[in-house]
Amino acid sequence: MKLRLLLALAIAAMTALAAGTASASAQTITFRAGPFHINGFQTLLPKIRVRSPHMDGYITKMNATLHYGNGSRVSIRRVMLHHIVFLNDGRPNDEPVGSCKGRKGEPFYGTGEEREQLLLPKGYGYPVHRHDRWRMQTMLMSHSFEARNVYVQYTFTITQRKQIPVRPFWIRANGCKTTQPSYSVQQLSSGLDHRTFRWTVPMNGRIVAAGGHLHGGAITMSLTQPGCGDRKLLDTDPLFGPQTDLVYRLRPVLHEPGPVGTRFFQSRTGIPVRKGEKIDLQADYNADYARARVMSIMHVYVAQGPAPKSSPCSALPKDSKEILLRSDGHVGDPPYEKIPFNVLGANGKIGPIDHLPGPATVFNGPAHVQVVDNQFKPAKLEIPLNGQITWTFADPVGHNVLLASGPQVVGTPTLSGGVKYTSRGFLKPGDYQFFCYLHPITMHQEVIVRDGDGTNRSAAIANARAEGDTGSGELPKGADFGW
Numbered sequence: 001m002k003l004r005l006l007l008a009l010a011i012a013a014m015t016a017l018a019a020g021t022a023s024a025s026a027q028t029i030t031f032r033a034g035p036f037h038i039n040g041f042q043t044l045l046p047k048i049r050v051r052s053p054h055m056d057g058y059i060t061k062m063n064a065t066l067h068y069g070n071g072s073r074v075s076i077r078r079v080m081l082h083h084i085v086f087l088n089d090g091r092p093n094d095e096p097v098g099s100c101k102g103r104k105g106e107p108f109y110g111t112g113e114e115r116e117q118l119l120l121p122k123g124y125g126y127p128v129h130r131h132d133r134w135r136m137q138t139m140l141m142s143h144s145f146e147a148r149n150v151y152v153q154y155t156f157t158i159t160q161r162k163q164i165p166v167r168p169f170w171i172r173a174n175g176c177k178t179t180q181p182s183y184s185v186q187q188l189s190s191g192l193d194h195r196t197f198r199w200t201v202p203m204n205g206r207i208v209a210a211g212g213h214l215h216g217g218a219i220t221m222s223l224t225q226p227g228c229g230d231r232k233l234l235d236t237d238p239l240f241g242p243q244t245d246l247v248y249r250l251r252p253v254l255h256e257p258g259p260v261g262t263r264f265f266q267s268r269t270g271i272p273v274r275k276g277e278k279i280d281l282q283a284d285y286n287a288d289y290a291r292a293r294v295m296s297i298m299h300v301y302v303a304q305g306p307a308p309k310s311s312p313c314s315a316l317p318k319d320s321k322e323i324l325l326r327s328d329g330h331v332g333d334p335p336y337e338k339i340p341f342n343v344l345g346a347n348g349k350i351g352p353i354d355h356l357p358g359p360a361t362v363f364n365g366p367a368h369v370q371v372v373d374n375q376f377k378p379a380k381l382e383i384p385l386n387g388q389i390t391w392t393f394a395d396p397v398g399h400n401v402l403l404a405s406g407p408q409v410v411g412t413p414t415l416s417g418g419v420k421y422t423s424r425g426f427l428k429p430g431d432y433q434f435f436c437y438l439h440p441i442t443m444h445q446e447v448i449v450r451d452g453d454g455t456n457r458s459a460a461i462a463n464a465r466a467e468g469d470t471g472s473g474e475l476p477k478g479a480d481f482g483w
């Protein structure tokens with residue numbers, strides 16, 4: 001019985017809409033993955049195998065959106081497609097690797113709130129083989145009470161006519177040293193978090209397309225050429241919508257609204273690159289506020305070719321296009337929206353509160369918090385400057401500690417089953433507000449850090465930033481930072 005149910009689900013998941021148009025050589029195919037059953041205010045992070053085209057050819061366009069069973073689009077008021085990436089595991093005996101060593105599968109299309117579409121210039125395609133296996137990793141966030149079934153619908157154009165093959169590279173501003181693709185932006189007096197990742201181009205060819213994934217607070221993301229006076233090759237800058245955009249009217253505010261678009265670079269001529277050449281990915285975030293788990297990932301598509309004959313600093317192609325799928329909104333000056341505690345009020349609605357009720361439990365030394373029965377105990381605490389907190393994740397289901405607002409990013413990955421995690425020191429006095437992003441309406445943590453004498457504070461803060469992320473301690477293998 002159980003097996004039969006599983007089989008039925010598997011078949012449902014694999015059923016293609018197979019809608020599409022076919023011309024002499026190119027066809028547009030739509031597949032669906034799901035259903036994903038998402039409860040009210042739940043966050044799902046499905047990582048599943050999805051249907052691949054089962055034919056030899058070249059993908060020239062791709063797009064992914066969220067739909068109900070009846071085919072209609074899901075509004076972000078209900079469920080948000082926060083991010084999604086499609087990976088190609090190749091043929092059964094292939095081991096394609098991503099742009100970061102040790103990560104299996106080749107990411108070839110990604111999007112999120114910015115709704116990036118893959119649009120390769122005419123004559124280029126991402127080569128696929130009929131035995132390729134595809135995977136999908138996504139993050140779906142419910143913004144309402146009701147449980148729903150939603151599907152990820154992905155549409156691609158595939159042609160069997162020979163195209164110039166491109167290879168996709170996922171380049172991250174925080175590099176490959178950490179397993180999580182995200183990083184933290186600390187509040188800095190300069191007001192700017194600047195990251196550079198020096199990428200060694202692994203092949204001769206030409207960059208013919210590039211897209212980008214960024215979060216709220218992003219200012220710019222670009223590729224520059226250090227060997228040519230740091231000239232800019234291209235950017236995938238974020239576009240922020242007008243204040244009337246739904247993304248800013250969405251309540252409750254479960255995370256800071258991301259850009260409504262990022263520029264997509266395209267050039268048929270392409271920017272010549274050489275094997276072994278260094279190219280910098282530069283990303284800037286506004287650092288007036290601490291922000292947990294931002295992303296700066298550029299999707300760079302390189303057409304393989306002979307070593308360019310031109311000098312590395314010769315003129316950039318004249319046919320470059322920076323495509324924006326929206327014409328409203330603005331580039332730069334990212335808006336900020338504070339993430340409050342969202343609680344269920346007596347009126348039966350979710351609304352924000354400024355602080356957790358009741359007095360804080362006072363700690364003068366190391367503080368301990370139990371994460372049990374879907375609660376932080378104590379939920380509200382006061383600790384000395386530079387103090388640390390150890391959370392014990394006693395529940396069998398996973399929880400995490402994510403900064404909503406506060407002067408410094410502190411937090412944990414998703415943990416369960418009795419695992420303990422000790423934070424870095426809280427180096428700035430003030431009010432820190434956290435929640436579990438898997439349980440954003442019910443699991444809140446407030447930490448008041450007392451002022452101290454401030455000795456060595458700035459050195460300590462610089463150190464915290466250099467070390468990069470949110471916490472310390474041994475992470476269980478495969479610990480999920482989500483986001």
Ligand SMILES: [Cu+2]
Nearest residue numbers: 399436438439
């Ligand atoms: Cu939780």
